[in-house]
Amino acid sequence: MTAVATGGAALASVGAFTHTATASSGGWGPLSCGNNLRLCTEVEDDKTAFGWYVGHDEPSVLFYSTEAGSGNHMQYNMKLPVQPAGSFNDNKGYTGETTPAYWFGMAMCASESYPEQNNHNTNHGVSGSAGPACTPDSDTNIIDPTVSGSYKNAPGVAYMELQFYPPGFASQFADDSCDATKWCAALTIDSLAEDPINGTMLNSSCVGQVGGSIEYVNFAYLTMSGTPIGPPNPKDFQFIGSGDPKSSPDTFYMNGNDNLTVSLTDTANGLKTTVVDNTTHQTGSMTASASNHFGQILYDPSGTSCTEQDYTFHPMYSTSQPSTRVLWAAHSYNTAFDAETGHFDFCTQVDANTSTCTGKEGPPGDQEPVSNDVSNGTYDDQGCFSMAENTNPNYIP
Numbered sequence: 001m002t003a004v005a006t007g008g009a010a011l012a013s014v015g016a017f018t019h020t021a022t023a024s025s026g027g028w029g030p031l032s033c034g035n036n037l038r039l040c041t042e043v044e045d046d047k048t049a050f051g052w053y054v055g056h057d058e059p060s061v062l063f064y065s066t067e068a069g070s071g072n073h074m075q076y077n078m079k080l081p082v083q084p085a086g087s088f089n090d091n092k093g094y095t096g097e098t099t100p101a102y103w104f105g106m107a108m109c110a111s112e113s114y115p116e117q118n119n120h121n122t123n124h125g126v127s128g129s130a131g132p133a134c135t136p137d138s139d140t141n142i143i144d145p146t147v148s149g150s151y152k153n154a155p156g157v158a159y160m161e162l163q164f165y166p167p168g169f170a171s172q173f174a175d176d177s178c179d180a181t182k183w184c185a186a187l188t189i190d191s192l193a194e195d196p197i198n199g200t201m202l203n204s205s206c207v208g209q210v211g212g213s214i215e216y217v218n219f220a221y222l223t224m225s226g227t228p229i230g231p232p233n234p235k236d237f238q239f240i241g242s243g244d245p246k247s248s249p250d251t252f253y254m255n256g257n258d259n260l261t262v263s264l265t266d267t268a269n270g271l272k273t274t275v276v277d278n279t280t281h282q283t284g285s286m287t288a289s290a291s292n293h294f295g296q297i298l299y300d301p302s303g304t305s306c307t308e309q310d311y312t313f314h315p316m317y318s319t320s321q322p323s324t325r326v327l328w329a330a331h332s333y334n335t336a337f338d339a340e341t342g343h344f345d346f347c348t349q350v351d352a353n354t355s356t357c358t359g360k361e362g363p364p365g366d367q368e369p370v371s372n373d374v375s376n377g378t379y380d381d382q383g384c385f386s387m388a389e390n391t392n393p394n395y396i397p
Contacts, residue, residue, distance in 0.1 A: 058338055058341065059339050060336050061338075062335065063320055064322070070335065071317035074335060075264075080258050081257075083395075090364065096167075096344065099166065101166075102163070102337075102339055103163040106315055109157065109158075110156045111155070111156045114328040115151045117132055117151070117156070136314030137316075142323045143327075145327055151327070157328070162187055163188055167179050168392035173239055173243030181255070183254040184245050184253055186222065187218075187273050188218065189218040190216070191218075203300055205304040211234055218234060220286050222251075223251055224283065229251060233308050234295075234297065252275065255280070258280060260277055261275070269287050270289040288312065295310045296309050345357075347360070
């Protein structure tokens with residue numbers, strides 16, 4: 001298997017993910033790719049999808065192989081970083097300051113996702129034939145996007161990320177951390193409700209019910225039983241439940257320096273993600289199945305309906321090559337590992353109503369007013385939290 005390192009500024013990410021030493025947080029919208037893009041899959045045409053973008057970095061390793069199964073069955077070994085001990089010091093490096101998540105990725109079949117050519121029910125805004133179906137684990141799903149008219153033959157596609165969240169910063173689900181000292185992980189699947197051929201998107205009434213964006217997310221923490229702690233699908237997602245790892249004793253936690261074996265494989269019940277902690281001898285897992293209430297939103301661009309349908313997600317491709325891509329994503333990701341980078345800065349004062357930075361940015365000794373930003377736009381400084389909101393106050397001065 002060939003590994004290809006990629007990087008550069010991704011075009012559709014969240015703004016600077018800012019923390020603060022004073023004030024309190026406000027209404028940072030959780031599970032919304034429309035204003036909280038830090039852990040969402042980057043879309044290729046971000047301005048159409050969201051109307052704006054703020055860049056960040058996605059240093060990634062893409063794994064390429066023509067072997068059957070390389071696009072739907074893989075195993076990794078990883079060791080989780082250790083956080084510095086004691087009180088905060090500029091000379092120490094904390095994972096959350098540089099990396100809100102490490103993740104492993106894979107393309108998934110998703111009939112109600114971009115390019116939305118499989119929706120033949122007129123109530124969903126598209127009439128005609130049934131359109132292209134997605135055959136799980138098959139390279140018959142490959143199309144050449146440079147060929148005119150090819151999108152009409154493209155099955156719907158979503159992107160899966162198995163995300164690992166560092167400890168010590170403000171709590172999920174508004175921020176990234178599950179615990180003061182322990183790591184956690186979640187199975188996330190992003191879909192894009194857009195038809196580029198007919199120039200339509202999911203109706204605004206429904207968008208407001210699934211996180212405020214045409215890019216919506218299924219989200220489930222890995223648990224020791226393999227059962228979600230709340231509904232993962234974007235319409236039934238519960239911020240106190242699905243999004244709160246502390247709401248259940250079943251949530252799977254890991255420690256810094258733990259040695260992990262990470263497996264992703266298709267099953268009859270959908271993609272199964274398993275993490276074996278070889279240090280603590282505990283196991284966490286999650287399966288993207290309809291029985292676990294993963295789901296899709298039936299595509300209706302012109303009406304006001306918002307119907308969730310439980311859905312079993314399967315990997316899309318057999319192999320992993322540049323052509324086995326997610327058509328709506330900013331890069332040719334299929335089988336990949338990524339160290340999400342950026343989204344963090346220090347701030348001296350926060351607007352409690354908007355969770356934006358209104359003071360000075362930067363670490364102690366190297367600060368400047370927010371007004372000095374080259375582009376001090378609406379989305380540039382969001383998701384700000386007070387020191388008191390960190391799960392581990394030693395991480396912030």
